[in-house]
Amino acid sequence: MRGKPSRCGILLFGYPLGVSDVVTHTARRLAGLGYEIDLFVDEVSFAESPFHSDNPSICIKVVSLNRKSEGILLDSRGVPCRGGFQSAVRKWPSLDAFLQQNSSFPRFPLYLSKVRDLAGAGNHHLLIGIEPFGLIAARFMQLFCxxxxxxxxxxxxxxxxxRSEDMTMLKDLEIExxxxxxxxxxxxxxxxxxxxRENGxxxxxxxxxxxxxxxxxxTGRSDYFRRLFDLPEEKRIIVYAGHITGWAMCREIVEAAQNWPENHVLVMNTWKENASCESYFQEMVRAAGPNCFFNTRPIRRELFTEALSSADVALMFYRPIDENFTETGSSSNKLAHYLQAGLPVVASDFPSIKRILDRYxxxxxxxxPVDAAHAIGVILHEHESFREAARMAFQDHFDFDRAFSPVQEKIEKLLTCTDGVRSLRV
Structure with a gap:
């Protein structure tokens, strides 16, 4: 690249950055190509799932949501009265209407206001919005560059x-x-x-x-969970690694594990800081049998796959709430990590998941989950064959370095076309 590097802004609000590998790997890949990356993430999400990088081209801007400590005044709608923010919002009438109506997401207006200050005047050559709030914030920034x-x-x-007017207006903003x-x-x-179909x-x-x-x-196996819980060699380790929540059927998993063979143990691993303080987690612990072990300290991301490789089989279940859950075959972070660790998977029988597991x-x-015991037995009977298939599935479908190439090519073309200093729109 010639001249000053292009600068990319990546925006998140209410979304866990640290465990969103597609987002963090995108930042790393673009930084590796010589671009400057600004990651804007609200302080609540960052505290829940932090991310750190020693690459000087990646700047993580944690957006404070504490208006009182900074003397920020809000109007009767909860919108910051500062720095021309309200007149800026009026450039997008639908956003202005949303902020007038919004009571469900009281911190979002402050995030918008702070991001605009942190971003500067038209300093970005590319804006990437993560999820609806990040997209809306990125579109708001785009109005000025x-x-x-x-x-x-x-x-x-x-x-x-x-199911509320706020959510309906948020959906309208996402579509726009x-x-x-x-x-x-x-x-x-x-x-x-x-x-x-939804967004046209x-x-x-x-x-x-x-x-x-x-x-x-x-390709190898670690002894991470075996050492952590002092498990003897004859124990077979079945792991669930992900968000401990009702839609992931975690309580049903621990209840089903009580009827497993004596040499099977279940490890429940969470990525979320302070997850053990939540009522659902405590209910799950009370429902668990003596063969269930809980790791409540998030594993460092650079050790995560190696830690998973100490297990024998992995679990992945979802309630069929809607298509976001049933069409999850290519959208599950845990599935990518399981397969990278060489772990065969027992999962919900949704067609999207079944297509991938059956293909490989x-x-x-x-x-x-109550039916998992038999499937675990089948997998353990041909364990090495299933493990090799898991690695193949990862390499073919879930390897970011390979899958990102077409996205990277498009981004590089965009940045080539938009290279140079952007000017503030007035």
Whole structure:
């Protein structure tokens, strides 16, 4: 690259940065190409799931949401009275209307205001919005500069789930902003069909990128969980690693484990800081048997895949709440990590998951956690074959370094076209 490096702004609000590998790997990959990266994330999300980088080209801007400590005044709507922010908001009438109505997301107006201050006057050559709030913030920034806009749609946001006026208006804003994007990154064709139907986006403005992770597939085995819980060699370790919550059927998993063979143990591992303080987690612990072990200290990301490799089989279940959950075959962070660790998977029998597990022979789908015991037995009987298939599935479908190349090519073309200093719109 010649001259001053292009600067990319990546915006998140209410979304866990530290465990969002597609987002962090995007930042790392673009920084590795010589671009300057600004990651804007609200302080609440960052505290829940932090991310750190020693790359000087990645600047993590943690947005404070404490107005009192900074003497920030709010009007009767909860919108900051500062620095021309309110007149800026009026440039986007739908956003202005949302902020007048909004009571469900009281910290978002302050995030918008602070991001505008932190971003500066038209200093970015590319803006990437993560999820609806990040997209809306990025579109708001775009009103004042010439930067192209991209959308990383990680979770399907469907109108059928908008059960309040605030949510309906938020969906309307997401649609408006997504139509201003040069392209949207989404995981696969099935999820794309839903997104196109909901948002009215042309198919050729989509780019597929599975939720994936970077680095080689693990071929060996660590003893991480065995050492952590002092488990003897004869114990078979079955792991669940992810968000401890009702939609992931975690309580049903620990209840089902009580009927497993004596030499099977269950490890429940969470990424979330202070998850053990939540009522659902405590209910789950009370429902667990003596063969269930809980790791409540998040594992450092650079050790995570190695830690997982100490298990024998991994679990992945979802309630069929809507298409965001049932069409999760290419959008599950835990599935990418399981397969990278060489772990065969027992998972919900949704077609989107079944297609992948059956294509590679890397796991078995069942209707409910109570049915997992038989599937685990089948996998352990042919364990090495399933493990090799898991690694193959990762390399072919969930390897970020391979899957990101088409997205990278498009971004590089955009940045080549928009290289140079952007000027503030007045």
């Amino acid at each position: 010439d930067a192209p806009l991209l959308y990383y749609n990680m979770e399907l946001f469907q109108r059928r789930n908008c 902003a997504s139509r201003e994007c040069t392209f949207t990154v989404i995981q696969d064709e099935e999820r794309a069909k839903i997104f196109v 986006i042309e198919w050729d403005r989509l780019q597929f990128l599975p939720v994936s992770t970077s680095g080689p597939a693990v 022979g890397c796991g078995i789908t069942v209707s409910h």
